[in-house]
Structures are given as C-alpha cells and as structure tokens.
Amino acid sequence: MTERLSPARRREALAGLPGWQDAEDRDAISKVFTFADFNAAFGFMSRVALAAEKLDHHPEWFNVYRTVSVTLSTHDAGGVTERDISLATAMEAIAAGTGLKP
Numbered sequence: 001m002t003e004r005l006s007p008a009r010r011r012e013a014l015a016g017l018p019g020w021q022d023a024e025d026r027d028a029i030s031k032v033f034t035f036a037d038f039n040a041a042f043g044f045m046s047r048v049a050l051a052a053e054k055l056d057h058h059p060e061w062f063n064v065y066r067t068v069s070v071t072l073s074t075h076d077a078g079g080v081t082e083r084d085i086s087l088a089t090a091m092e093a094i095a096a097g098t099g100l101k102p
C-alpha cells in the first residue's frame with residue numbers, strides 16, 4: 001500500500017483516471033478540474049476534504065474561481081502509491097456528482 005507503484009501499474013491506473021497525468025516537476029500525479037462555477041468547485045473541495053480525512057491521505061491543491069488543480073503523492077514514499085490512486089478515484093466519483101463544466 002505504501003510502496004511506489006511499478007511503471008506498469010502506474011500506467012494502468014492512469015489509463016483508468018481520465019485527465020490525470022504525471023506531474024511535470026516531481027514524482028506525483030495531477031489533474032486540473034474545471035467546474036460550472038465557484039460554488040461547484042468549493043463543494044467538490046468540501047466533499048473531497050471529508051473523503052481525504054477518512055482515507056488519511058490529503059491532496060495538494062490550488063483553487064482559482066471554478067478550477068481546482070490537484071497534485072497527489074505519498075510523501076512518506078517519495079512518490080505515487082496506491083493511496084494516491086484511491087484518492088484520485090474518490091475525487092473522480094465526487095466530481096461526477098458536483099457540477100463539472102458542461
């Protein structure tokens with residue numbers, strides 16, 4: 001659970017997570033979510049915050065108006081683990097119900 005993913009597993013996981021990609025400057029994965037408006041973006045962040053606490057795994061993120069830029073990595077492991085894939089998967093499910101930009 002806390003080991004960095006093999007390249008093959010990482011490719012497989014990213015293939016199932018639309019819009020997620022390798023971060024440019026470090027060992028992490030990232031995505032920019034664009035919502036209908038600020039209300040939807042902040043609602044997404046509120047729901048993700050609750051899920052992150054349950055998973056004990058927390059996003060690095062940056063919100064401007066209706067966009068939320070997310071970077072996930074497991075600091076203890078120095079890279080991407082199954083914990084990041086679990087949180088990314090939860091974020092996808094939450095975003096699907098939160099008023100993504102049409």
Ligand SMILES: C[C@H](O)[C@H](O)[C@H]1CNC2=NC(N)=NC(=O)C2=N1
Nearest residue numbers: 056057058059073074075076077
């Ligand atoms: C003690 C606690 O489990 C750790 O500090 C957790 C908390 N949330 C975390 N979140 C993320 N993204 N990476 C971590 O390594 C991490 N570690």
